[in-house]
Amino acid sequence: MPSLQLNFLVTCCLLYPTFIRAAAPTGATIEPAATYDGGYSNAGELRLRIANGGAGQSGLIGAWANAFINYSVKELKQEPFKVGWYLGDTTQSLNFLSTGAVDIAVTYNEAAELQVLNSGAATEREYGFRDHFLLVGPKSNPAGLDPSKDDVLSMFSKIVTSGNADAAVPPTNGTAVRFLSRFDKSATNIKESQLFITIGQVPWALAYSAWYHQYPRFPLQALQAAALLDEYTLTDRGTLLSSPASVTDTVTIFKAGSDNATDPLLNPAHVLLSARADPANEAVWKAFMTWVVAADGGQKVISEFKKNGQVLFGAELSIIFDLIQRITMITMTATVEGHLFSAPRNYFAHASDIFASAFSLPSFEGNSREGTCDESPLVLEGICRADFRGLLRVMYPLHLGSYGDAKLTRVDWVSALKLSTMWNFRPIRQRAISALDHEWEPVEGITLGKAYKVPEWLSRGYHQLVARSQPITTDEAAVIGLETAVRLFHIREECKDDCGREFRVIQRMEQNFGKELEEVRAADAVYNSSRCCDEESNA
Structure with missing residues (x-):
């Protein structure tokens, strides 16, 4: 064996125990591998904590940090501050996120990310960039x-x-x-x-x-x-x-790896926000989650970040789709939580009276009509940016055709259902209901069935709580309401020894919840008979 390799192996053996001890810290007291100040010698305290492995080692997290600090000082008029990078692989970074040791994690495994998101340990997940x-x-x-x-x-x-x-x-x-x-x-x-x-x-x-x-x-x-x-x-x-x-x-x-979504060697990175992010720095991490996906913010840094003369990472795919969309169709521009979006205007106008009215308003002399350009966007108040992005992720395949079999998460579909119900987009609402059907625990079905007028989910959720062997838990009662829980408990008791139990349960459900179910069915019927045409004719 060459002496260089032998020396390398001896060094590895000597350092290996130290590595194991240093690489697996948990809890909220870990130290950053590096801190960044945006070039400000007077930068104050550390106000944003980001966990990541490879992109941090390559320098991208540092480039993001410095650019974001400069943006915050110049555009948001904040005092200079520091950003910390915490070295960890995907599993470690998600653990740091869950314990509140960091505010942000940049990770590379969809299944693990969605598990953390669905558990409530993370509150937001954005497509950050593409590695391979x-x-x-x-x-x-x-x-x-x-x-x-x-x-x-x-x-x-x-x-x-x-x-x-x-x-x-x-x-x-x-x-x-x-x-x-x-x-x-x-x-x-x-x-x-x-x-x-x-x-x-x-x-x-x-x-x-x-x-x-x-x-x-x-x-x-x-x-x-x-x-x-x-x-x-x-x-x-x-x-x-x-x-x-x-x-x-x-x-x-x-x-x-290629950019084909079905390529097993595509390595997309997502940016997750911790549910336990430091509340004292809420303004900073909220601004970062908006900035990091902006075409002139974090995505611009990615497109310009090079090593050895080569760009290392690819921008978020929706940025590319946005450019395609602007070329191939009439678009509207809208701001959601301060973030600028481009969306298919004809679909919004044709599918919803709300948007049809907005686009029909006359423009004042010297001003562009609202929603027709970046300088005069349609401001969508009270809408969550993550929900709007989820709606667009579902909407794009309807109007641009397949773009590599994009993976839509349950979070995307729930966002699409929420806004398509609010704005009466029937094709997307129907697709979301179909995609999400049979995925809910009883309490989830009841909650979402009520909120988004899906009678099947509501009825099924009630029936499951009555028919199952285990009783309704305290946590479930807190979610569905004490009165509803008591009524379901009485139905369980009345029907538990009935030989015609199934028929009796249905009968008692209608007696106790018939009015509520009828209201939800009526609302659902309104959506199904709306002015929105079939998705194929709208494309």
């Missing part, structure tokens, strides 16, 4: 990967096959096939695990695969190790471009 996973390895390519023919799953299969063969009979000349895994619950580790599982392999399980090298370090250090040890590994574009030439010159990219 890369499968890299030694230039000698001992596994014989063929970028011109192999997809990423075929490449992983070759690594497994060759790794097993070399472990059984070590090569007498050349390099044995090995794969370096960060093995640290990071988004990269989760992604490589998904790829191995997809081809039916679990090399980390007993009996442990000798070619599977577990190396729990952060992205830059893991890539450096793979380069020095001539091992294949999964990394990301930002990490590779942030690495020194001593690393990049010794590895080959065998497969790189």
Whole structure:
């Protein structure tokens, strides 16, 4: 073994325990890996805490922080302050977010993010930027990967096959096939695990695969190790471009992620806001969540952020769709919580009397009609920015066709249902109800059924609380109201020993909640007979 590799391994062994202790802090007393002041020597206290791994190591979090501080001072007239970056992989960053140790987490795993969002630990989630996973390895390519023919799953299969063969009979000349895994619950580790599982392999399980090298370090250090040890590994574009030439010159990219939403190597980053963000700095983190997705704010920083002369990350896809939309259709501009949006004007005007009236108002001499340009936007008061973005995410496929099978979350669909009910957009309302059907716990169904006039959810929720074996809990009673809970309790007691129980439950439900259900059914009928035409004719 070359002396350089031997020295590197000895160093890793000596530092490994220190790394484990330093990389797993929890609670609210962690220290930032770096602080940024926007270039202001008189910057005050730290007022925003952001957790992230790879993008922080590449310098993007610092670029965001400095640009946001300058924006806050110049545009929001705030005193200079500091922003802290807290180093953590996706799992650690979400843990920091949940405990209130940080205000913001920038992470890379949709399932984990939605779990945190649905649990209430995060209150907002925005698409921040696009990174891309890369499968890299030694230039000698001992596994014989063929970028011109192999997809990423075929490449992983070759690594497994060759790794097993070399472990059984070590090569007498050349390099044995090995794969370096960060093995640290990071988004990269989760992604490589998904790829191995997809081809039916679990090399980390007993009996442990000798070619599977577990190396729990952060992205830059893991890539450096793979380069020095001539091992294949999964990394990301930002990490590779942030690495020194001593690393990049010794590895080959065998497969790189694209912007296709179905590409398993696409690595989107989302920005999440903690439910326990420091209330003393509410104005700062609220402003950041708006700024970070703005085309002239955080997205501009992303489009200009370079390493070795190359842009590392891609802007949020909706920014691209917004540009396409402006070219291909008549648009309206609107501001929601101070953020400027562009949306398909014809659909809004045709589908809703509210917007039709707004667009028909005459313009004053010398002024543009409200909603027709960025300088004179339609101001939508009382609307949550996250809800409006969710509505547009659902709306775009209706009018622009498919753009890579965009993934719509339950949060997106609830936002679309909320605003389509408010503004009477029948096609979107119907799609949202269909997409969300059968997903609710009883209390959720009751609450949303009442709020958005969906009689099936309301009726089903009541019926489930009566028919199930376990009693109504105190928390459930607090949500649906004490009077409703008592009425449901009486129905449960009256019907529990009835041989014709199902019929009796339905009968008693109508007696107790018939008026409420009829009102919701009537409201739903109004939406279904509205002036809005079918979505196909509106497109």
